[in-house]
Amino acid sequence: MTTVYIADTGVFVRCGGPDKDKFQRLRRALRQAGASLYVPQRVYEELGGDPAAEEYPSGNIPYPDGFEEGWITVADGLDYANPLVSTVMDEARRFIANVTDRDEDITEKADTALVGLAAQVLDTGEADHVVLLTTDKPAGRAAETLLPQHGFSDRIEFRYVSVEYLETITADEFR
Incomplete structure (x- = not known):
């Protein structure tokens, strides 16, 4: 079974940077597991990876070693x-807006x-299973709720990346 691990910006923010223990433990x-974290283009931009990006124009990635x-x-x-x-992205926006009691237009x-990336890698057969690592509980719940409605039952897992999770993470999490 092929598993893809997808991470959000909050995972890296919570690590505190490359010189911190949590970051080094994740790395x-x-x-050790021979795994990698997929990040959507949007997350890459949030990390400063696209100097042409309107919202995050720094182009100064604080995690170049990881890439x-x-x-x-x-x-x-x-x-x-x-x-x-x-469709899944539209549904996720509505789901997150509903559970956070915010307007859809301000959903990240x-x-x-x-x-959307989880749906895409499952739909294209790039992965049989997706593990979504995020500090955003509404986004994680959206993935676990919506993807099974589109035929991906038992193929999506949401892991909340708390400080404790990062302080105790081992290669076994990715095997």
Whole structure:
């Protein structure tokens, strides 16, 4: 079974940066397991990975080693022409807005991109199973609720990345 691990910006923020123990523990666990974290283009931009990005124009990625070492991978762009991807992203935006009691228009695009990427890798057969690592409980719940409604029962798992999770993470989490 092929598992893809998808991470949001909050995972890296919660790690505190490359010189912190939590970051090094995550790095070590992924490298020992031979796994990598996929990040959607939106997350890559939030991390400063696109100098042309309007919202995050720094181009100064604080995690270049992860990309260079291959344990962080920027996923292929989302295929918005795929009706499943666009539908799931719309549903995720509504779901997150409802559970947070906020307007849909202010829902983070990166949150819906996480759910859209999970749908895309499952739909294309790139993965049999997706583990969504996020600090955003509404986005994680959206993925666990919506993807089974589109035929992906028992193929999505949400892991809340707390400080404790990062302080105790091992390679076993990725095997």
